[in-house]
Amino acid sequence: MKIPNFLRKSTVQFLLYSLAFYLVIYFLNQLNVLSGYPLLIIEISLIYVILATSLNLINGFTGQFSIGHMGFAAVGAYVSGTLTTLIWKLSIDQPIYQTLPLFVIALIVGGIAAALIGFLIGLPTLRLRGDYLAIVTLGFGEIIRTIINNIDYVGGPRGLLGIPQLSNFTLISIFTFLTLYVLRGIVFSSHGRAFISVREDEVASELVGIHTTKYKVLAFTIGAFFAGIAGGLLCHLIQIAHPTQFGFLPSFMVLVIVYLGGMGSLTGSVIAAFLLTILEKYLLPLGLQMLSAWTQPTFGFQVGVEWRMVIYALLLIIMMLFRPEGIMGMKEARFMIPEEH
Amino acid sequence: MLGIFFPSISVKGGDFVDLSTIFNFQQLVNGLQLGAIYALIALGYTMVYGIIRLINFAHGDFYMIGAYSIYFFGVYFLAGHTGIHPIFVFIMAVIISMAAGALIAVLANQIAYKPLRYRPRLSALITAVGVSMFLEYLFSSLPFIGPSYLAFPNDAVIPRTEYLLGGVHLNNYQIIDLGVAILLMAFLTWFVRGTMTGKAMRAVSLDKDASKLMGIDIEKIITITFLIGGAFAGVAGLLAGITYPRINPYMGILPGLKAFVAAVLGGIGIIPGAMLGAFLLGIAEVFATSFNSLLGEGIAFAILILVLIFRPQGLLGEKTAEKV
Amino acid sequence: MENSVLTIQTLTHFFGGLKAVSNFELDLPQGVIWGIIGPNGAGKTTVFNLITGVYRPSQGKIIFLGEDITNLKPHSIIQKGIARTFQNIRLFGNVTVLDNVRIGLHPNYHSSIWEAILRSGRFRKEEKRVRDEAMSLLEHFNLASRWDEKARNLPYGEQRRLEIARALATKPKLLLLDEPAAGMNPKEVDSLMDLIYKIKSEFNLTVLLIEHQMRFVMRICEHIKVMDFGETIAEGPPVEIQNNPQVIEAYLGKGGIH
Structure with missing residues (x-):
């Protein structure tokens, strides 16, 4: 059988795969196969795809070492949550043609606010080498959290409660596919090669005429924008924005996804986001139960879910020791590489 | 990162801000005390960075482990053995905390960092984040430790006594913190300047390849660096435990970061720089906290960013140009 | 000079207390191949780094095609038409x-x-x-x-x-080559020379290069500057440089030639 020519185009393939993924999940949900918890897991996985691919632009493609990515998500979550919940007082009982446009605007405003913060963080860190940058981004995450804790209007340490559940599978899917489409467009262009040259050798990059500081700030700004969107989607899914959701722990999880998938591979981040979320929600509780069956009689204690972070940390160390390039290395699936011209 | 900040020193005062309550001798003493603890952590940070150019994120956790070692020492040993001379108890505590910190530091180096020595620098940094997370969550998951605060047996280790000296409240913990820190810093200065091993350490930090050609066993020097750094962090955990007697598995994160800031402030890789930076940071933090608690929490990072913008080589550092 | 591509005046650079480059002067005409030679640590690569903005000079002026580029960022300097390669x-x-x-x-x-x-x-x-x-x-x-x-x-x-x-x-209009022949065997060096001649005429370039291999420098360069301890100790056409006692001394040490 002859495959029509246009189907060989990777962009067409990308759109088809996205659509297929969406439709399969959608119908499985309609048939009640995936309703409730499993669907929520998929939605959260998709949000992690946005977070991980956008962090990959900063860490994997541009070679910076940002470890406070959730700080940007917090900005997006709180800004969009404030708009929908406190200012516009939206509720899911309102007709969708009223809420949807406002929600999308709120998400984008949240993304822009996060991008602005990313830009501001990027500026002073321009001159920093990777390892200093790590400390600054970590400190930045702490500062964001401290500030949120001290703003009573958004609930302070109690969190922002009663956020309307405006996120749904369709919307999350659309934003995820858009993120992937935009990022692959950027990465596979001359601008993308400029990002990569900064990672490969910053001095050499500057000395072939690349404005390296511009590209570093740009990476932070774009990465923060998508993290902000993801934060907005997340808090409108689980209906709460809480300072601890955006602390170092979830930031660390995103970091693990990026390195597990492969630095500089969008495909890897997508795979790892699903893998790790499913691992966390299904395999880990099962494994820990089995482990408890041994530790309970032997040592007298259960290995509860709190051990998952121990396992993530071990996973990261073992991976860095034995497979530092991650699942995909720097390779991409074909449909993630747009045609050049 | 679960919102556990380093216990800040609160100031009694009226509703209005009286500058004399902020900038006074009492606060200076409190600042020096905090600085002494930062200094002990910062020294290990700066030494490890000087030798293998790694920001060892797990360094703050060595400090946490030092504190826990004494918690268990108090609960399982001191509770059953009363009547030991207090000085002897304290010396035992110092030795145990140093041994605990050193042991974990050397293990972390052997298992997690050594295999990555000749890989890109970022690999070791990511692993360091992993080691840090592993230690923190392991401790908070272990049923006999747990994530919540535990009371540190400070009175069992050394009972608190207060003095009033010319209107300034002093206590023996402040004297002990400063005394131990100064003693160890003096030891380290002698060690690095006066012994062959110390000279080898300085040689390795200047030029690894040349040192190797001169017959220095690089790995041995790195191990000794981790050993000393870990021991200092461990004893800092003991001092912090008796001074601010509530400990939890995440207690090392912020002091670790702040000690790193202190090291950068003084000039990373420079031992006297870490001491200077730590005392300056301790004092700045106490003064800032008494002004406004949010400012106190943020001042370390504000200092970090300012230093990196205006004097990236630190106070005592010399400007070096990257080789092209 | 009328048709000069690169003019450097009193260029001086300190590393801490060390004078890495001192009063370096250059007036590079259009379309030539000039060379800088000197023992290790003479400050040759530092000159390249100063021209391309990697270091900011302590003193002096760099003018490229009539424009002062002394304090520009590297990427702007490259965009003006200077390109370089690296020693390593x-x-x-x-x-x-x-x-x-x-x-x-x-x-x-x-x-x-x-x-x-x-x-x-x-x-x-x-x-x-x-x-x-x-x-x-x-x-x-x-x-x-x-x-x-x-x-x-x-x-x-x-x-x-x-x-x-x-x-x-x-x-680029000006190409800076930092030890292009390093680690090459004589045959490779010959083909490198051909290549440099070829690109120079095809791309209408001016070339300034740093090199250790004397055979290469003496054959390809029309004019040579010799540096030692940051100072320019001699300059002129290859034949002159080859017989300059100061140069021989810098390379072989005092009394190296009998």
């Missing part, structure tokens, strides 16, 4: 040979990031132009067949050539 090759190792050259073409790329996302017509045209230009450069350097290879997997000689190709991608 600095390629982008994990990307392909083609992409190394395409990155060099990026400063002359005229399509925004928005167009890249939307894959607009102009974007496609630009990408095609960049690709074609890069391939034709690679052909010049006999590297076209390796376009898909990762740069770090190339043999040493090809890496050196690729680095020059990448430098030329920035469309």
Whole structure:
């Protein structure tokens, strides 16, 4: 059988795969196969795809070492949550043609606010080498959290409660596919090669005429924008924005996804986001139960879910020791590489 | 990162801000005390960075482990053995905390960092984040430790006594913190300047390849660096435990970061720089906290960013140009 | 000078207390190949770093095609038309040979990031132009067949050539070569010389190079400056330099020649 020519185009393939993924999940949900918890897991996985691919632009493609990515998500979550919940007082009982446009605007405003913060963080860190940058981004995450804790209007340490559940599978899917489409467009262009040259050798990059500081700030700004969107989607899914959701722990999880998938591979981040979320929600509780069956009689204690972070940390160390390039290395699936011209 | 900040020193005062309550001798003493603890952590940070150019994120956790070692020492040993001379108890505590910190530091180096020595620098940094997370969550998951605060047996280790000296409240913990820190810093200065091993350490930090050609066993020097750094962090955990007697598995994160800031402030890789930076940071933090608690929490990072913008080589550092 | 490409006046640079370059002067005419020689640590590479803005000079002035570039950022200096290679090759190792050259073409790329996302017509045209230009450069350097290879997997000689190709991608008028013949055998050095002559005339370049291999320098350079401890100790045509007692002393030490 002859495959029509246009189907060989990777962009067409990308759109088809996205659509297929969406439709399969959608119908499985309609048939009640995936309703409730499993669907929520998929939605959260998709949000992690946005977070991980956008962090990959900063860490994997541009070679910076940002470890406070959730700080940007917090900005997006709180800004969009404030708009929908406190200012516009939206509720899911309102007709969708009223809420949807406002929600999308709120998400984008949240993304822009996060991008602005990313830009501001990027500026002073321009001159920093990777390892200093790590400390600054970590400190930045702490500062964001401290500030949120001290703003009573958004609930302070109690969190922002009663956020309307405006996120749904369709919307999350659309934003995820858009993120992937935009990022692959950027990465596979001359601008993308400029990002990569900064990672490969910053001095050499500057000395072939690349404005390296511009590209570093740009990476932070774009990465923060998508993290902000993801934060907005997340808090409108689980209906709460809480300072601890955006602390170092979830930031660390995103970091693990990026390195597990492969630095500089969008495909890897997508795979790892699903893998790790499913691992966390299904395999880990099962494994820990089995482990408890041994530790309970032997040592007298259960290995509860709190051990998952121990396992993530071990996973990261073992991976860095034995497979530092991650699942995909720097390779991409074909449909993630747009045609050049 | 679960919102556990380093216990800040609160100031009694009226509703209005009286500058004399902020900038006074009492606060200076409190600042020096905090600085002494930062200094002990910062020294290990700066030494490890000087030798293998790694920001060892797990360094703050060595400090946490030092504190826990004494918690268990108090609960399982001191509770059953009363009547030991207090000085002897304290010396035992110092030795145990140093041994605990050193042991974990050397293990972390052997298992997690050594295999990555000749890989890109970022690999070791990511692993360091992993080691840090592993230690923190392991401790908070272990049923006999747990994530919540535990009371540190400070009175069992050394009972608190207060003095009033010319209107300034002093206590023996402040004297002990400063005394131990100064003693160890003096030891380290002698060690690095006066012994062959110390000279080898300085040689390795200047030029690894040349040192190797001169017959220095690089790995041995790195191990000794981790050993000393870990021991200092461990004893800092003991001092912090008796001074601010509530400990939890995440207690090392912020002091670790702040000690790193202190090291950068003084000039990373420079031992006297870490001491200077730590005392300056301790004092700045106490003064800032008494002004406004949010400012106190943020001042370390504000200092970090300012230093990196205006004097990236630190106070005592010399400007070096990257080789092209 | 009327047709001078690069004019350097009283260029001085300190590293801490060390005077790495002292009162360096240069008036480089259009279309020549000049060389800087000197023992290790003489300050040659520092001069290149000062010209390209990696270091900011402590003192002095650098004028390129009539424009003062002394305090510009490296990428702006490169965009004005100076390109360089490195003593220890600095390629982008994990990307392909083609992409190394395409990155060099990026400063002359005229399509925004928005167009890249939307894959607009102009974007496609630009990408095609960049690709074609890069391939034709690679052909010049006999590297076209390796376009898909990762740069770090190339043999040493090809890496050196690729680095020059990448430098030329920035469309320079002045090319600075930092020890281009380092680590090459005599046969490779000969073909490198041919290559330099060839690109010089084809791309209408002026070349300033640093080199240790005397045979190479003496044959290719029309004019040589000799540096020692940051100072310029001699300059002139190769024949003159070869017989200059000061130069011989700097290289062989006092009493080295009997």
